[in-house]
Amino acid sequence: MVWRDYQKEIADDHFFYVRSCIRQSFFPGSEQFFLHLMRDVLGKDVYENPSHTTCTGIGYHADVVPFSTIQTVIARHYALMKEAGYKNIAISCVTSFGIYTEILETWKHFPEELEKTREYLYKATGREFDVPENVVHTSDLVYKFRDQIAAAAKYPLINKQTGEPLRVVEHIGCHYAKIFPKYGVGGAEFPQVLSGMIESWGGQVIDYPERRHCCGFGFRQYLVQANRGYSLSNTVKKFSSMKAYKPDLVLTNCPGCTMFMDKWQYTIKEMEGTTFGDNGESIPVLTYEELAALVMGYNPWDIGLQIHMVQSEPLLRKMGIEFDPSDKFRTKDGRQMPIPKNLINS
């Protein structure tokens, strides 16, 4: 296949891990599970430094953070990495991933920018840094270890009622490979990073006409309220195109895509009464870590699926996952939390 030409090197162990700004709020189980999977299940060394910050990518794309500033912020992360003795970086956000790769490419083509950044960082913090040897997105790692996850699968991506593979829409964040195809597994047009997981875990990848279209997120579109219609319109375009295929779930590798594909389904339902799933339901949107956790048999409430706007019960039933509805909004020590009203799909 064509995408054999686009395989990237993914290091095996010892990663300096950097967080996303929004993941922990909207789907907190993703990060928790990623760290658990890497450290406890696969026995890898993943180091996180509590003093690392946002990459400022959202500010950069909204034109409030200048390029020299964001380069220095990224350089500081590399400095923290150097100080801790790491050479491989694992980035959990696709926006950040785009930023890190853009800056690395800038330094390759404009070495004077690298020298300026060294100087800015040293003057501001007294720190020094090295360029990383291996840059991966966290979805690259789950892709790399997908077959180990498949080997431990308790609930493969099979519809228990019909015995058929689940129909999965995969959506790749634009900044994962559309900026630099060589940094993504499988290139820009048909990235393999998520489809590889889906196939390995027993599901069927849906190829629908707007598969390669942006989720609609866009930075300027949603930052200004009056512009959000552009964002929503693009999301609706994607969902309208996938609807005929009756997808069982949408799998994404970008925090922004997960958030918007999840939340805009609520918005369009409120605005126009439109839903895109089978039987008037909405389509659950999961991160690759959440899906890996479900496949491996973790409790859906422990990985935070109840935090999503579109609830995942229809998917859990198809996969034959046993769950206790009364545990859904209960804390670990048994206290009942308030239950949100009008939950979608629940």
Place this chain on the structure above:
Amino acid sequence: MEKFGFSLSKARVINYDANDRGIVRYIIEREPSLKLCIECGCCTATCTTGNFTDFSLREIHILLKRGENEQVREKIRKCMLCGKCILVCPRGVNTRNVISVAKQAFRKTEGYEL
């Protein structure tokens, strides 16, 4: 809609498969030279109407071929049928007759008044 302070944007895409090309078929049967247009724009450049309004005969030819009829229905009212466009067309399209036959075709469909 008001609820969120923004609304859906209408798609600008020409959905070729959803459009009806009955009008252009009617025209080409009666004025086959329309097929020869190579969209050079000479007709629009010389057009009496086109120099004062957004009337573009070149654009009308394409819109007809794509089945974007609603736009054409309104636009062709502006043509003054002077025929200068015929003189300049390098492919010999009978442009004036295209307009006349188009009007005929629209008249046959509901809602068109001369």
Place this chain on the structure above:
Amino acid sequence: MGRHVVVIGGGTAGMEAAGRLAREGVSVTLVEKGNELGGHLRDWYHLFPNRRSSDEVLEYLRGLVSHQNILLMKGRKVTGFSRKGDEFAVSVENGETINADAVLLATGFDLFRSERKEEYGYGIYDNVISSADLEAMFRKNELKLVNGNKPERIGFLHCVGSRDEKAGNIYCSKLCCVTAVKQAIEVRKVLPSCKVFCFYMDMRMGGALYEELYKEAQEKYSVSFIRGKVSEVAVNIQNRLVAKVEDTLVGRPLKMELDILVLMAGMEMSEDGIRLADEAKLKRGENRFFQPADHHFGTNMGNIKGVFYAGTCTAPLNITETISHARGAVMEIVNYLNQEK
């Protein structure tokens, strides 16, 4: 000086040149890497602008090379050559070396590999085919979808791998426009009910009778032309292709379902030509083709004395031009052999 020339490449240019040299009393060794002579011509069905069968031209070329002064070496690749004094030593696979007084490179072109434009889905979607695949279908008289159905709508996409920085080729391959028009007509002849669309950036109909063919395609065969380059292709749930394009003359995006999309693959310097050029230190232009000594009056010569070029190893050329170019090379070689020493 002796009068022995090694011609590398047994396509149109190599055959024409070998045949003409032989008739000038020159002894020729014609080396062809494949098992048959004829090059790309063997894959084509009808030729533009008059849609004559390519077999007729092949027949003419075969007649030309069956000559006592020509030694044919088929199924053998030239691995390199070097100049020693006034002579060349041409090495062929299996260790053989042929001495020559002059070398003619007629190494031709490779068709752009359409899968490199991955957004079009060649090799992924069954009914996305290349212009060469369509010629093969015509030859077999099997113009149909993979599922056996008759296509109702076919699109031709011009400039695949040409005029495209992303493909690494900024030049125009110049034959694809007229090939698309020719193929569009062939489709309409074979399947009169099939609708045909050409998606083009510019219609470059610069050859003799090309514009006439274009007009005929519009007038007689009702082929539609849409100015805009397709940006991506996908399939819908009916497994029909969906193409996205801008209708640039309306200034709006357009989407259209198609049964078959034909990618008009451009021409690139052949990989074997590049290998030989690197081996023998022959200069190549930015377009990767052999760089001529002079663009106006030295297109059959390069930077090494005694080495000559013919045909599409110098630039995209059509059959007519290739044959003329090969004849030009013959004249240059004969002059060289007569004058030198």
